[in-house]
Amino acid sequence: MDSVDRAIINRLQDGFPICAEPFVAVATELGIAEADLITRVQKLLDERVLTRFGPMYHAERLGGALSLAAMKIPPHDYDRVSSVVNALPEVAHNYEREHALNMWFVLATETADGQRAAIEKIEHESGYPVYNMPKLDEYFVELKFKV
Amino acid sequence: MNIINETATFDAIDRKIIFASQSGLPLVSRPYHALAEQVGISADDVMVRMQRMLDQGVIRRIAAVPNHYALGYMANGMTVWNVADDRIDELGRSVGKLDFVSHCYHRPRHLPDWPYNLFAMVHGHDRDEVQEQTARISTLLGDACKGHQILYSTRILKKTGLRISG
Numbered sequence: 001m002d003s004v005d006r007a008i009i010n011r012l013q014d015g016f017p018i019c020a021e022p023f024v025a026v027a028t029e030l031g032i033a034e035a036d037l038i039t040r041v042q043k044l045l046d047e048r049v050l051t052r053f054g055p056m057y058h059a060e061r062l063g064g065a066l067s068l069a070a071m072k073i074p075p076h077d078y079d080r081v082s083s084v085v086n087a088l089p090e091v092a093h094n095y096e097r098e099h100a101l102n103m104w105f106v107l108a109t110e111t112a113d114g115q116r117a118a119i120e121k122i123e124h125e126s127g128y129p130v131y132n133m134p135k136l137d138e139y140f141v142e143l144k145f146k147v
Numbered sequence: 148m149n150i151i152n153e154t155a156t157f158d159a160i161d162r163k164i165i166f167a168s169q170s171g172l173p174l175v176s177r178p179y180h181a182l183a184e185q186v187g188i189s190a191d192d193v194m195v196r197m198q199r200m201l202d203q204g205v206i207r208r209i210a211a212v213p214n215h216y217a218l219g220y221m222a223n224g225m226t227v228w229n230v231a232d233d234r235i236d237e238l239g240r241s242v243g244k245l246d247f248v249s250h251c252y253h254r255p256r257h258l259p260d261w262p263y264n265l266f267a268m269v270h271g272h273d274r275d276e277v278q279e280q281t282a283r284i285s286t287l288l289g290d291a292c293k294g295h296q297i298l299y300s301t302r303i304l305k306k307t308g309l310r311i312s313g
Contacts, residue, residue, distance in 0.1 A: 012211035094304035140243025
């Protein structure tokens with residue numbers, strides 16, 4: 001990753017224009033060629049420096065339901081339960097964390113019923129209870145990292 | 148928060164645009180034209196609709212999401228706080244304004260196992276940095292907070308975006 005990559009990462013976290021040739025617009029700002037920008041973004045995605053590039057949809061405003069859920073899984077059963085949880089398309093993120101509640105995942109479903117069904121499925125297939133923690137209020141969401 | 152009032156209207160064509168773009172924008176010179184071809188409408192229509200969804204907040208933003216580990220943010224702490232219910236809105240907004248907090252939410256307690264009702268994600272290059280950040284939140288919350296913990300992530304088990312069916 002060089003200084004151009006870093007400038008791209010910083011710039012693209014701030015938003016990407018909606019216009020016919022948006023890469024030209026951003027490349028011009030950064031003082032590089034459009035083709036160079038596209039190639040570098042592809043490479044940053046391939047190398048998993050970027051996890052996503054595109055529109056971030058707001059689940060609740062689409063009528064969907066989003067929740068954070070946690071489970072307490074004994075170490076010997078962790079990989080099995082992780083596979084069970086990850087297999088559901090409704091699970092958007094899943095993180096291992098250092099705590100008695102050691103598995104934390106985000107459920108993104110199109111309906112509240114879908115959320116309940118996903119939780120029941122996970123509980124049934126894993127054999128462990130799910131602690132569901134849907135947000136009651138959102139005070140701030142904006143993930144940006146300067147590099 | 149009233150979910151119903153926050154639900155925006157979007158039609159079947161919007162839904163096709165969402166389906167076509169939810170895993171990412173095509174990495175081509177004219178990405179909105181590429182989406183338009185998939186959806187079967189004009190590029191102008193795609194751009195007008197996406198701009199409207201952005202204005203309505205259906206699209207939070209169009210941007211890149213970095214992998215924080217790859218950028219050197221090796222310590223990612225989910226800080227959780229047991230905050231007096233009558234002060235949580237005021238204090239949650241204050242915590243959300245701190246520049247090292249990326250997400251801040253009010254969530255339900257699960258007593259007796261889980262007394263924490265305020266969640267703030269903080270990111271540092273190492274755990275010392277996260278601990279300093281946590282101390283700043285603790286000072287801000289003062290007497291209204293009856294306890295807290297930092298849950299460090301040790302592994303990403305899965306990370307994809309929101310998915311809707313086509």
